[in-house]
Amino acid sequence: MTDTTASDTPILTTRDGVPLKRSIAKALRREKFRALLLVAPLLLFILVAFIAPIADMLFRSVENDIVQETLPETVVLLKDWDAASGQIPEEAVFAALAADMKIAVKEKIHTRLGSRLNYESPGISSLFRKSGREVRKLDDEAPYREQFIEIHDGWGDVNTWKTIQQFSSKYTDGYFLAAVDRQRTAEGVEPKPEDQQIYLFLFGRTFFLSVTITLSCILLGYPIAYILANLPLRSSNLLMILVLLPFWTSLLVRTSAWKVLLQQQGVINDFLVFIGLVADDGRLVMINNQTGTIIAMTHILLPFMILPLYSVMKTISPVYVRAAKSLGANDWTAFWKVYFPNTIPGIGAGSILCFILSIGFYITPELVGGTSGIFISNRIAYHISSSLNWGLAASLGVILLTIVMIFYWLYDKIVGIDNVKLG
Amino acid sequence: MSGLPPYASPLQRFWYYAFRTICGLIFFFLIFPILVIIPLSFNALPFFTFTKEMLSFDPAGYSLINYQDFFTNSDWNNAVYNSFRIAPVATLLATSVGTVAAIGLSRPHIPFRGTIMAILISPMIVPVIISAAGMYFFYSRIGLQGTYWGVILAHAALGTPFVIITVTATLVGFDQSLVRAAANLGADPVRTFFKVQMPLIIPGVVSGALFAFITSFDEVVVILFVGSSHQKTLPWQMFTGLREQISPTILAVATLMVALSIMLLTTLELLRRRSERLRGLSPG
Numbered sequence: 001m002t003d004t005t006a007s008d009t010p011i012l013t014t015r016d017g018v019p020l021k022r023s024i025a026k027a028l029r030r031e032k033f034r035a036l037l038l039v040a041p042l043l044l045f046i047l048v049a050f051i052a053p054i055a056d057m058l059f060r061s062v063e064n065d066i067v068q069e070t071l072p073e074t075v076v077l078l079k080d081w082d083a084a085s086g087q088i089p090e091e092a093v094f095a096a097l098a099a100d101m102k103i104a105v106k107e108k109i110h111t112r113l114g115s116r117l118n119y120e121s122p123g124i125s126s127l128f129r130k131s132g133r134e135v136r137k138l139d140d141e142a143p144y145r146e147q148f149i150e151i152h153d154g155w156g157d158v159n160t161w162k163t164i165q166q167f168s169s170k171y172t173d174g175y176f177l178a179a180v181d182r183q184r185t186a187e188g189v190e191p192k193p194e195d196q197q198i199y200l201f202l203f204g205r206t207f208f209l210s211v212t213i214t215l216s217c218i219l220l221g222y223p224i225a226y227i228l229a230n231l232p233l234r235s236s237n238l239l240m241i242l243v244l245l246p247f248w249t250s251l252l253v254r255t256s257a258w259k260v261l262l263q264q265q266g267v268i269n270d271f272l273v274f275i276g277l278v279a280d281d282g283r284l285v286m287i288n289n290q291t292g293t294i295i296a297m298t299h300i301l302l303p304f305m306i307l308p309l310y311s312v313m314k315t316i317s318p319v320y321v322r323a324a325k326s327l328g329a330n331d332w333t334a335f336w337k338v339y340f341p342n343t344i345p346g347i348g349a350g351s352i353l354c355f356i357l358s359i360g361f362y363i364t365p366e367l368v369g370g371t372s373g374i375f376i377s378n379r380i381a382y383h384i385s386s387s388l389n390w391g392l393a394a395s396l397g398v399i400l401l402t403i404v405m406i407f408y409w410l411y412d413k414i415v416g417i418d419n420v421k422l423g
Numbered sequence: 424m425s426g427l428p429p430y431a432s433p434l435q436r437f438w439y440y441a442f443r444t445i446c447g448l449i450f451f452f453l454i455f456p457i458l459v460i461i462p463l464s465f466n467a468l469p470f471f472t473f474t475k476e477m478l479s480f481d482p483a484g485y486s487l488i489n490y491q492d493f494f495t496n497s498d499w500n501n502a503v504y505n506s507f508r509i510a511p512v513a514t515l516l517a518t519s520v521g522t523v524a525a526i527g528l529s530r531p532h533i534p535f536r537g538t539i540m541a542i543l544i545s546p547m548i549v550p551v552i553i554s555a556a557g558m559y560f561f562y563s564r565i566g567l568q569g570t571y572w573g574v575i576l577a578h579a580a581l582g583t584p585f586v587i588i589t590v591t592a593t594l595v596g597f598d599q600s601l602v603r604a605a606a607n608l609g610a611d612p613v614r615t616f617f618k619v620q621m622p623l624i625i626p627g628v629v630s631g632a633l634f635a636f637i638t639s640f641d642e643v644v645v646i647l648f649v650g651s652s653h654q655k656t657l658p659w660q661m662f663t664g665l666r667e668q669i670s671p672t673i674l675a676v677a678t679l680m681v682a683l684s685i686m687l688l689t690t691l692e693l694l695r696r697r698s699e700r701l702r703g704l705s706p707g
Contacts (some may be wrong), residue, residue, distance in 0.1 A: 026529065033531045038527025042583060048548050050580040053561035054553065059558065208616045220449050241688070242454045246692075248684040249457055250641045252661045253677040257456035259665060260463065260471040260674070269461060270472050302453060331435065336572045360550020362644050367665050377552040384556050384648070397553045401673055408548045 037412035053173045054401075061394035064172035067164060072112040075168040083162045088155070094144035101135045119389055120174060120183075121163040127154040137190070146339030199396065206376045209293060210358040214305075216227025217354045218347060221305035225346070229305070229313035247303035255364050258296040259413040260369070262286040296368050297358055304357060305350035308415075349415040356407050360400065376400055427576040457681055464489055464674035471671065487579070489675035499672070502660035509571070509646075509656060510639040513578035520579075521586030522628050526620070528587070541589075547584035551644045559648035569651035577649045578642055582635030589634065593627025593698065616694040628699035630691050637687060 042418040063213035068075050081089045104110040114128030134151045138144065148155040156358060166184065181197040182189050191197065224243065228236045246254065257271065261267050272278040286292055316339065324334040362377040368404045369378070376396060383393035427439050455681070467486035493499050527533060528540065546554065548590055558577050559568060567573030605615040621628075622706025645656040650659070657676065662675050 028532060031530065035527045035653060038530070039524045039533070042524035042543060043586075044542055045520055046580060046583065048547065050554065050558075050578045051542065052654065053557035054549065055557075056561045056564070057553070057557035068531075158628075214593065220515050222453070223442065223446050224449050224453075227442075231641035239450065242450050242591040244688055245451050245681075245684065246457060248637065248688045250637075250658065250677075250680045250684065252641065252665070253460070253644060253680050253684075254456060256661065256665055256669075256673055256677055259462045259669065260460060261456055263471055265470070265472060267463075267472050299452065299456060302474050331438070356548060362552045363662070367662075374447055377550060380552050381644075384559065390560070393556060397556060400550055401553050404548065408541075408545075412537075 031318060057394050058398050058401075060390055061175050061398050062171045062173065063391070064167060064174070066113055066116050067168045067171060070080070070104050070109050071097065071164070073097075074100050074164070078161070078165050078168060081161065081165065083158070083165055088145075088158055089161055089345050091145050094155075095147055097148065098138055098144045099137065100132060101189075105132045108401055115388075117163055117167065117177065119392065120167060121155065122176060124160065124163065126394055133157075135235050137342065161258075162319070172176055172391075176389040176398075178392050180398055190246075202374075202376050203399070206359055207333075209290065209297075209373070209375065210355050212294055213301060213358045214354045215295045216294065217302050217305040218351060220298065221309055221350065222347075223311055224302075225306050225309035226308050226405055229316075230318075240326045241409040243303050243306050244295055246299065247307075248349070251300060251363055255296055255302055255367050257300065258292065259368055261285060261293055262295065287368055288373070290369075290373040292368040293365050293373035293375075296364050297361060300364060302356055304369055305351050308349040308353065309343065309346040312349070316342045329400050350412045352414070356404055356411065359407075360404060443445040449644065460674050460677050461681065464671075466671065466674075469671045484692070489671050491499075491671075492672045493675045493679075496672070498655075498660060499657075499676070502655055502657045505638060505654055506657040509574055509578060510636050510654075511562055513575050513639040514632050514636040515574065515583060517581040517582035517639075518586050518628060518632040519629060521583045522590050522624075524583075525587050525590035525594060526616075531599070537639070543587050545582045546581050550677040555645045558645060564651055568649060569653075571654060574646055574650045574654050577645050578639035579635075581642060581645065582638045585634030585638060586628075587632035589631035590624060590627045593624045597623060626694040630694055633687055633691060637684075 014020055014023045016246045019028075071389075072094060078089060078094050079091045080091065088193070101110060110128050110132045111125075114125040114132075117128075118125035131148065139148055154160050176184055178192075179199050181200045182193045183192050184190075191397065215389060228239055228243070230236075231239065263269070264285065266287075267279065269283045269284070273280050273283065278284060286295070319332050320338050320342070323411075324338040325331075359375075360377055361375055362381060364373045365373055366378050369375070377400070380393045380400070381397050383389045383396070427436060461473065462477070463473070463484045465487065466477060467484055468475065468490060508539045516632065524543065528536060528543075533539075538664075552576075558573075562568040562573045562577070567576065570680050601619050601623075602615055606612075610618065640656075641658055642657075643662045646654060646659055647654055647662070650656075657680075661673055661676060664670055
């Protein structure tokens with residue numbers, strides 16, 4: 001080691017002769033490694049318990065091996081079939097179908113395929129169910145083609161075969177197309193019939209309601225943050241409790257409180273009737289619609305607006321406004337030209353936070369939203385637990401997640417995740 | 424804001440009081456829904472509004488019937504039991520791993536800090552329905568769906584971002600030379616951690632733990648998907664109660680939960696004061 005430290009150029013070395021530079025680099029590397037080692041357990045935990053499940057779900061939005069798994073032989077033969085010819089496939093394909101179906105019926109997976117393809121072409125489900133019942137009775141001597149058409153004339157329909165061919169590949173964009181109200185037809189990608197278009201509308205509504213809620217949070221949060229930041233510490237600390245208590249109260253408690261308050265026989269309607277503002281038979285409908293969702297969610301998200309605004313306003317020196325006033329500005333100009341621009345970072349931070357949180361809300365819209373106040377999350381939950389169309393749920397989820405991630409990224413750029421403050 | 428100057432014009436005077444009134448109304452909006460359920464929970468009749476007897480403070484209008492139902496109904500009792508079986512364990516897991524990671528993240532030479540931070544905070548940002556759906560599919564694949572430990576893992580994952588945020592915030596004010604001094608005096612890293620670092624960051628750790636606790640204790644969406652009926656927690660029971668047929672017992676539960684949040688809030692406030700006092704004392 002000592003020979004590398006040539007005597008003509010003085011290189012600093014540590015006591016055991018290692019060049020100082022290398023020694024420091026080594027120590028730094030060890031330090032980095034140690035820091036990473038401390039983070040590793042949590043990182044691993046989050047990756048396994050949280051990121052992997054999400055990645056897995058995202059994969060479901062394009063995954064489509066059900067056709068290939070259920071009808072392996074048919075799919076291979078069907079590849080060569082020309083859908084544009086207008087002719088149903090030839091006998092060989094039907095023979096393969098008979099073989100595949102016999103296995104599928106034995107494993108009881110044909111109905112699953114039927115309901116999967118039913119999302120793409122309504123009616124196929126019954127075709128598969130009926131064929132599943134009859135497939136055992138098929139005569140192996142006679143041509144399968146006629147026998148299948150005998151069982152269900154759906155097999156004689158070119159569109160049935162087109163659907164099977166279209167979805168026989170391992171991956172599909174069908175769920176994504178469905179999630180944006182599109183479908184693939186013979187002419188290419190087209191919008192769905194008007195009465196079936198719901199998702200874009202629902203995304204639009206989610207967006208619109210989130211913006212409305214965010215705006216009302218700004219409107220209500222700004223004065224509160226202002227008064228908290230400018231009152232003497234003793235009284236502002238007391239008032240802060242009024243903000244923090246809702247923040248710490250269970251979401252379900254707050255939602256149920258609003259459910260109780262906003263009912264037609266609830267406290268608010270009773271009060272309005274009592275003071276004579278509303279007739280007894282004209283009680284306001286404030287629940288199970290958009291009004292209910294907006295009121296309850298504004299209440300729930302308001303602390304998330306007030307707290308960042310407050311922490312920004314707290315740092316604005318009162319000297320600025322005083323200086324503006326002594327230079328001749330009136331109260332409004334001093335506020336609008338001097339104070340307000342200084343609070344914009346707080347408004348930005350609070351708004352993005354409120355928006356991110358509200359766009360993914362599920363509980364409150366589910367409980368007080370009725371049908372006109374539900375969000376895209378509720379539709380995703382519906383597809384997971386009721387309609388069992390998991391692929392569509394996943395693709396809706398991907399779109400929602402992408403929107404949220406864009407705003408998360410923005411938030412990180414503007415505010416920095418490190419600067420998130422709680423309470 | 425501090426008082427109205429004696430030379431204020433009538434307009435200023437008007438605006439001053441108008442602004443205070445507006446703020447008062449907004450504070451009312453914030454706190455009213457939470458406070459109003461407390462008296463309503465003592466309603467003797469199964470209504471969700473004040474009865475005539477209640478308004479005239481007639482004792483006959485009030486009763487503990489809702490509380491009685493809560494404490495005797497086996498569904499609710501089970502839910503309470505499950506909640507207290509899940510939340511503390513999830514909190515312990517989230518807090519221990521989270522605190523260690525936060526210490527690592529606060530080391531000056533940590534590489535890829537931004538990326539790691541973004542990943543660790545993501546459970547707080549991702550819409551809960553997406554987390555729930557993903558966990559449902561993935562946990563059923565590995566056999567954790569519907570099990571106690573599946574729920575614990577899910578809840579701990581949701582709670583860690585809060586621990587990370589509060590502990591890193593406390594560590595910002597932490598003087599790293601204290602660690603070096605301890606090492607210099609011969610303490611090994613574990614001893615240094617427990618004797619030097621931990622006492623100083625404990626307020627951050629505890630408030631992170633409280634956040635993690637309340638996250639798990641309040642959580643309803645993920646558990647609906649990941650849990651089975653054996654893990655039915657209090658929020659789950661409330662959710663089904665609210666969605667199907669709203670029973671006045673919910674008001675009693677809500678009141679008790681408000682009491683719990685007041686307790687948590689008080690603890691947190693005391694911790695904040697303690698931490699401020701400690702920082703005021705420590706030099707630098």
